[in-house]
Amino acid sequence: MGPERREREEKVLLAHGSGGKAMHSFIREMLAPLMSIEDFNDSAPIPFMEDSGAPAERLVFTTDSYVVSPLFFPGGDIGSLSVNGTINDLSMAGASALCLSLGLIIEEGFPVDSLLRILGSVKEAAEAAGVRIVTGDTKVVERGKGDGLFINTSGVGAVRKGLALSPRNVVPGDAVILSGTIGNHGVAVMAERNGFTFDPPVLSDTAALNGLVDAMLSHTGDIHAMRDPTRGGLATTLKEIAVESGTCIEIDETEIPVSGSVRGACELLGLDPLHVANEGVLVAFVDESVAKSLLERMKEDPLGRDSAVIGRVKERPEGTVVLKTAIGGRRIVDMLHGEQLPRIC
Amino acid sequence: MGPERREREEKVLLAHGSGGKAMHSFIREMLAPLMSIEDFNDSAPIPFMEDSGAPAERLVFTTDSYVVSPLFFPGGDIGSLSVNGTINDLSMAGASALCLSLGLIIEEGFPVDSLLRILGSVKEAAEAAGVRIVTGDTKVVERGKGDGLFINTSGVGAVRKGLALSPRNVVPGDAVILSGTIGNHGVAVMAERNGFTFDPPVLSDTAALNGLVDAMLSHTGDIHAMRDPTRGGLATTLKEIAVESGTCIEIDETEIPVSGSVRGACELLGLDPLHVANEGVLVAFVDESVAKSLLERMKEDPLGRDSAVIGRVKERPEGTVVLKTAIGGRRIVDMLHGEQLPRIC
Numbered sequence: 153m154g155p156e157r158r159e160r161e162e163k164v165l166l167a168h169g170s171g172g173k174a175m176h177s178f179i180r181e182m183l184a185p186l187m188s189i190e191d192f193n194d195s196a197p198i199p200f201m202e203d204s205g206a207p208a209e210r211l212v213f214t215t216d217s218y219v220v221s222p223l224f225f226p227g228g229d230i231g232s233l234s235v236n237g238t239i240n241d242l243s244m245a246g247a248s249a250l251c252l253s254l255g256l257i258i259e260e261g262f263p264v265d266s267l268l269r270i271l272g273s274v275k276e277a278a279e280a281a282g283v284r285i286v287t288g289d290t291k292v293v294e295r296g297k298g299d300g301l302f303i304n305t306s307g308v309g310a311v312r313k314g315l316a317l318s319p320r321n322v323v324p325g326d327a328v329i330l331s332g333t334i335g336n337h338g339v340a341v342m343a344e345r346n347g348f349t350f351d352p353p354v355l356s357d358t359a360a361l362n363g364l365v366d367a368m369l370s371h372t373g374d375i376h377a378m379r380d381p382t383r384g385g386l387a388t389t390l391k392e393i394a395v396e397s398g399t400c401i402e403i404d405e406t407e408i409p410v411s412g413s414v415r416g417a418c419e420l421l422g423l424d425p426l427h428v429a430n431e432g433v434l435v436a437f438v439d440e441s442v443a444k445s446l447l448e449r450m451k452e453d454p455l456g457r458d459s460a461v462i463g464r465v466k467e468r469p470e471g472t473v474v475l476k477t478a479i480g481g482r483r484i485v486d487m488l489h490g491e492q493l494p495r496i497c
Numbered sequence: 498m499g500p501e502r503r504e505r506e507e508k509v510l511l512a513h514g515s516g517g518k519a520m521h522s523f524i525r526e527m528l529a530p531l532m533s534i535e536d537f538n539d540s541a542p543i544p545f546m547e548d549s550g551a552p553a554e555r556l557v558f559t560t561d562s563y564v565v566s567p568l569f570f571p572g573g574d575i576g577s578l579s580v581n582g583t584i585n586d587l588s589m590a591g592a593s594a595l596c597l598s599l600g601l602i603i604e605e606g607f608p609v610d611s612l613l614r615i616l617g618s619v620k621e622a623a624e625a626a627g628v629r630i631v632t633g634d635t636k637v638v639e640r641g642k643g644d645g646l647f648i649n650t651s652g653v654g655a656v657r658k659g660l661a662l663s664p665r666n667v668v669p670g671d672a673v674i675l676s677g678t679i680g681n682h683g684v685a686v687m688a689e690r691n692g693f694t695f696d697p698p699v700l701s702d703t704a705a706l707n708g709l710v711d712a713m714l715s716h717t718g719d720i721h722a723m724r725d726p727t728r729g730g731l732a733t734t735l736k737e738i739a740v741e742s743g744t745c746i747e748i749d750e751t752e753i754p755v756s757g758s759v760r761g762a763c764e765l766l767g768l769d770p771l772h773v774a775n776e777g778v779l780v781a782f783v784d785e786s787v788a789k790s791l792l793e794r795m796k797e798d799p800l801g802r803d804s805a806v807i808g809r810v811k812e813r814p815e816g817t818v819v820l821k822t823a824i825g826g827r828r829i830v831d832m833l834h835g836e837q838l839p840r841i842c
Binding site: 211287298 | 511556558559560561562563564566596598599600601602631632633634636637638639641642643644647649651653839840
């Protein structure tokens with residue numbers, strides 16, 4: 153095996169994105185096993201008619217590009233993140249993910265073994281969530297014109313009949329339920345980036361929430377809105393919903409689950425856990441009457457075992473988030489400002 | 498206005514991708530006018546039920562990332578390219594594009610005026626094609642970790658009832674129709690990249706083919722397959738179809754429309770027009786009996802006025818493309834090898 157052949161196998165080449173022979177064999181060898189596709193047309197059927205028997209009432213569409221740095225971090229990598237993140241965007245609309253697309257932008261010279269590891273992670277995450285990747289695309293840019301790998305995943309989902317989750321449905325009196333501890337993803341990535349390790353290690357919470365959401369929606373029709381607090385953290389998500397619903401969201405600091413490791417790491421890194429990105433938790437706004445039973449149901453799910461009612465929706469001051477602090481004070485919580493955590497997802 | 502404020506307005510900052518306040522105002526000011534969306538949820542309804550009255554028989558899904566360099570070239574830019582390219586992928590499946598997503602990966606420091614020009618171009622292309630952009634995402638990477646702007650567009654389309662275009666339907670006897678002159682996009686980009694100008698200038702052919710395809714499908718039910726010869730050019734597309742259909746595609750060099758400027762530019766740049774990317778032409782495989790009337794119909798469309806029957810499908814040798822040359826010889830045409838034209842789309 154000559155050196156040229158070896159280079160071809162170990163590093164991604166510009167030719168892999170050029171549309172010709174090298175790309176064909178690259179796709180066939182590396183991507184095909186990931187996808188439930190039989191041929192390489194540029195588009196793929198959306199399997200909703202066959203699967204559900206009857207058309208869904210509403211389909212939804214979402215897209216996200218992932219530029220997380222570093223590509224590998226405790227608890228996950230850009231591959232699992234890009235599958236779970238897009239499934240979660242669909243889940244937050246009350247939609248079952250039907251299929252995903254996968255678009256790769258690879259920097260020339262990127263190690264093929266890293267790519268294979270990431271694609272393995274894509275496959276594993278998609279299988280774990282029961283969602284198919286049906287179409288894909290690969291581009292390669294020259295050395296220095298990218299940063300290893302960027303991934304775009306887009307997704308199509310089917311919304312349950314009659315369901316219309318929206319921040320606009322949030323009303324005073326609603327209970328605010330958080331499905332798990334916050335800050336894990338952002339801290340895991342920042343720690344990896346800065347060369348810190350914690351004992352016990354802080355792992356990204358990256359996970360597909362579609363199973364948990366299915367369980368929640370099957371349990372009650374009284375969920376008004378859901379969202380996953382990713383970039384910008386819980387604070388930013390709550391502020392968005394307060395503004396969109398014209399309400400005040402009052403949360404209780406002592407009720408918000410944060411692990412000891414994350415709390416310590418945030419102090420070390422100068423971060424507020426409320427602003428740190430999450431990739432496997434959701435916040436739900438639900439009619440107060442169902443809060444208790446829904447919470448119990450959520451705790452039965454592995455991804456919901458740390459669920460907690462963290463607050464209530466009030467009327468005023470409209471468009472604000474108020475935090476009742478552990479020492480009995482109150483402070484206004486705002487969105488993340490500036491560039492605290494670039495490239496966290 | 499202080500220098501900090503000016504920097505914010507003229508250059509994209511990392512903060513624009515961080516999920517916080519800067520991103521919110523950035524999206525609201527710059528992206529919202531593009532999109533037919535009322536609020537900024539992470540997913541958007543696919544408007545197929547409302548529009549068509551009845552569900553389509555089949556929905557299709559496609560994705561493409563665009564990394565073209567330079568971002569602006571004669572006849573288009575990355576914005577129009579990314580809209581037209583994805584609409585065309587849907588059209589080639591016989592699908593009407595229902596909606597698109599738009600994912601931006603911006604390099605820190607990218608000039609805001611360039612971004613606005615490109616987003617204007619996105620909007621114009623989407624409006625010209627009558628397709629809505631319903632969901633989007635913005636990420637920003639540090640200086641030196643990207644190359645100005647990469648765009649992913651994904652799209653959902655509805656296939657006409659009973660229609661199933663596929664290379665597998667191509668059979669010996671089929672006529673091969675090309676909808677326009679080849680090589681324009683690739684030559685326009687390569688010329689811009691190398692600082693060449695031609696008189697008359699060679700313009701990219703970037704265009705949405707959905708109108709032309711609608712006209713073709715309304716004219717006849719005897720179209721077997723269609724594809725747009727993008728990366729890798731006409732040669733690569735024909736080779737793919739020959740392999741997938743197990744036929745021999747015989748084309749006649751003298752029938753393939755190539756403009757004089759493109760021919761001259763290809764000689765100068767050392768390119769074979771058969772391998773140069775196109776972004777606004779299609780090749781259709783049709784029953785011989787309808788070729789003549791379909792060709793006439795195609796010529797009525799502005800994007801099809803240079804349409805020509807360029808060849809026939811034969812039985813053998815299977816999986817090959819044979820070119821009858823202008824001087825009466827025959828040569829085997831293969832896919833593009835290697836990295837002849839990186840980052841052409």
